[in-house]
Amino acid sequence: MNLLSTDRELTRNSFYAASVRREQAFPPLRDEVSCDVAIVGGGLAGLSAAIELSERGFKVVLLEAREVGWGASGRNGGQAIHGLACEQSTIEAQLGLEASRAVWGMTLEALDIIKQRCQQHQIDCDWQDGYLGLAINARKATALQDWAEQMASRYDYPLRWLGPADLPAYIKSPRFHSGVYDPRSGHLHPLKYSLGLARAAAGLGVQMFEQSAVTRIERGASNTVHTDHGRVKARQVLLAGNVYLQDLAPALAERIMPVGTYIVCTEPLAPGVMQQLIPSRAAVCDTNFVLDYFRPTADDRLLYGGRVSYSTVTPPNLAQSMRDRMRKSFPQLEDVTLEYSWGGFVDITMNRAPDFGRLDQRSGRSEDAGIYYLQGFSGHGLALTGLAGRLVAEAIAGDAGRFDTFARLAHHRFPGGRWLRTPALVLGMAYYRLRDML
Numbered sequence: 001m002n003l004l005s006t007d008r009e010l011t012r013n014s015f016y017a018a019s020v021r022r023e024q025a026f027p028p029l030r031d032e033v034s035c036d037v038a039i040v041g042g043g044l045a046g047l048s049a050a051i052e053l054s055e056r057g058f059k060v061v062l063l064e065a066r067e068v069g070w071g072a073s074g075r076n077g078g079q080a081i082h083g084l085a086c087e088q089s090t091i092e093a094q095l096g097l098e099a100s101r102a103v104w105g106m107t108l109e110a111l112d113i114i115k116q117r118c119q120q121h122q123i124d125c126d127w128q129d130g131y132l133g134l135a136i137n138a139r140k141a142t143a144l145q146d147w148a149e150q151m152a153s154r155y156d157y158p159l160r161w162l163g164p165a166d167l168p169a170y171i172k173s174p175r176f177h178s179g180v181y182d183p184r185s186g187h188l189h190p191l192k193y194s195l196g197l198a199r200a201a202a203g204l205g206v207q208m209f210e211q212s213a214v215t216r217i218e219r220g221a222s223n224t225v226h227t228d229h230g231r232v233k234a235r236q237v238l239l240a241g242n243v244y245l246q247d248l249a250p251a252l253a254e255r256i257m258p259v260g261t262y263i264v265c266t267e268p269l270a271p272g273v274m275q276q277l278i279p280s281r282a283a284v285c286d287t288n289f290v291l292d293y294f295r296p297t298a299d300d301r302l303l304y305g306g307r308v309s310y311s312t313v314t315p316p317n318l319a320q321s322m323r324d325r326m327r328k329s330f331p332q333l334e335d336v337t338l339e340y341s342w343g344g345f346v347d348i349t350m351n352r353a354p355d356f357g358r359l360d361q362r363s364g365r366s367e368d369a370g371i372y373y374l375q376g377f378s379g380h381g382l383a384l385t386g387l388a389g390r391l392v393a394e395a396i397a398g399d400a401g402r403f404d405t406f407a408r409l410a411h412h413r414f415p416g417g418r419w420l421r422t423p424a425l426v427l428g429m430a431y432y433r434l435r436d437m438l
């Protein structure tokens, strides 16, 4: 199944697409060009790498199958949060405490990268400080508090603890018991950010092509990247195509699983109402395995995400079931109109740690040398993609130390092969959902 074509319907009714005008279109590739690095994918990972590489003097060509920001990068919840999708303990278990601390520090650098890029390239994407991680009951609150204590003592990252009495100053919802607040994380309009990065990359001299799906990569002394109507000769190639790459790099596809996640967005709320829901205006996530995530938009809508699908089929009655979820958090919104609903795929890995590396190490084929990849953000890529782009640029420029910290992480393939891995994953996730409910 080609997700590049089946995924189209999911983008149709997006608040982001409706609230942004694409002022800059890039032409399709029509002939042959050459460069140092060809990047496949115009999402945040590819765009970030393009900026970092061209800042280091490389000649870069970026090829995007649809439009820049068309994938997860232009449709996500907009939450830029510290850390990775997995716990730091997963990293500690594999790399030890010192390297895990270095990784944590890099995830904070990822937040700084967003702010620096917005300033440097004058990207107005509605940045708002603040993130709330919330527990829905006392048992989960204890686990969250333990985690926060670990983060303070082992990672020197104290988070503000909010007990039941503190919570209403940040969020007024009957669903939540207590939580943590992080002023350094925050949220933004991800499509505005993606388009701002595309403008910055083009301004730095990156040759950008849209409607230019890469169909194959011919290996040799240099690589030739083919699209339907053109080709790029490149010394090195970066694959940043998320779940859509599939047959282009089967050795990578089996390390990630496309999981659908969905978002609805209300009409603008009446003046003063948002202050009664989320006075802190923070991005919010609960701590469930299949989590709800939501935030105010700059024009006072509530953007509410949650629900997952493991089959790549959009769940039936999506808007209604999302409304039910939203109502549990905010019964005050009983009658509000949902103006938009959309979704997209996240690239989850088995252990939810990101998966960066070199293709030859995964495929075992020496002819894949010189091909790098970034994937496996596992639903936590808004900030991390910025860092990933920086690390791969460092590696291509000859300093692979930080990139290799991530490349050393071991990942397992999803069990069940191409056809049976979905049922296997559904079973696995059912277990975690049950754990959330209990």
Ligand SMILES: Cc1cc2nc3c(=O)[nH]c(=O)nc-3n(C[C@H](O)[C@H](O)[C@H](O)COP(=O)(O)OP(=O)(O)OC[C@H]3O[C@@H](n4cnc5c(N)ncnc54)[C@H](O)[C@@H]3O)c2cc1C
Binding pocket: 040, 041, 042, 043, 044, 045, 046, 063, 064, 065, 066, 067, 068, 069, 070, 071, 072, 073, 074, 075, 076, 077, 078, 079, 080, 081, 212, 213, 214, 215, 240, 241, 242, 243, 244, 245, 248, 261, 262, 263, 293, 305, 343, 344, 345, 346, 374, 375, 377, 378, 379, 380, 381, 382, 383, 384, 385
């Ligand atoms: C609904 C949703 C909500 C999310 N919410 C959050 C959130 O709140 N916070 C957070 O941190 N993360 C969130 N994420 C995850 C985050 O959006 C992603 O981790 C991140 O955007 C991944 O960026 P990317 O560049 O790797 O992939 P993408 O943005 O998907 O970009 C990949 C691009 O590659 C192109 N491509 C693929 N194959 C080819 C090819 N053969 N030739 C040319 N181009 C190709 C695609 O068209 C696509 O544009 C969410 C994701 C979704 C879907």
